[in-house]
Amino acid sequence: MTNKHSQHVAHRYTVNYPEHEPRESDPHYVDFHHWRNAHIGTARCAFGVARGGDFSECHPGPDSWPHGLECHHSVLEYAVQNSVDLALLERDYPGVSDPDSLGAWVESGDNLVFYCTMHHRGPGGVHNASASDWVAEQYVRGLIS
Numbered sequence: 001m002t003n004k005h006s007q008h009v010a011h012r013y014t015v016n017y018p019e020h021e022p023r024e025s026d027p028h029y030v031d032f033h034h035w036r037n038a039h040i041g042t043a044r045c046a047f048g049v050a051r052g053g054d055f056s057e058c059h060p061g062p063d064s065w066p067h068g069l070e071c072h073h074s075v076l077e078y079a080v081q082n083s084v085d086l087a088l089l090e091r092d093y094p095g096v097s098d099p100d101s102l103g104a105w106v107e108s109g110d111n112l113v114f115y116c117t118m119h120h121r122g123p124g125g126v127h128n129a130s131a132s133d134w135v136a137e138q139y140v141r142g143l144i145s
Contacts, residue, residue, distance in 0.1 A: 009130075011067070018082040020079050020080075028109070029107065035112055040069065040114075043069050044116040045058045045115050046115055047115060047119040057141070058116040059118040070116075070120045070121070071113065072114070072120050074112065074113045076089075086098075093110070123144055124143065129144055
């Protein structure tokens with residue numbers, strides 16, 4: 001039997017972002033803000049929702065959006081949309097293979113979810129943990145610190 005232990009894990013790799021305009025100049029950025037503002041009043045951290053309404057591990061940060069929640073692009077980040085293989089995307093998201101409408105989809109509710117700052121940008125957040133650890137953390141309390 002291996003005793004309980006903590007292990008430092010570090011992932012290091014390079015993300016090759018394609019050329020893209022600053023997000024603030026994106027004509028669909030207004031859609032992102034509209035969706036966020038329309039839903040923030042009833043929004044909950046998706047991590048806690050997936051745990052059957054247990055928000056005990058959710059922690060808002062002092063610089064977070066109202067209610068301590070932030071919008072996360074769940075499938076595609078804005079910065080990568082210029083290099084998306086639309087045929088691959090179409091397989092999983094039918095109707096999103098039109099390059100002229102991709103930007104609107106990226107900033108829509110079909111690609112956005114709310115997380116508290118801990119589960120968005122924290123040590124075990126979706127932007128920091130590996131995919132395997134992020135999924136395991138949903139079922140193992142205190143897995144990532």
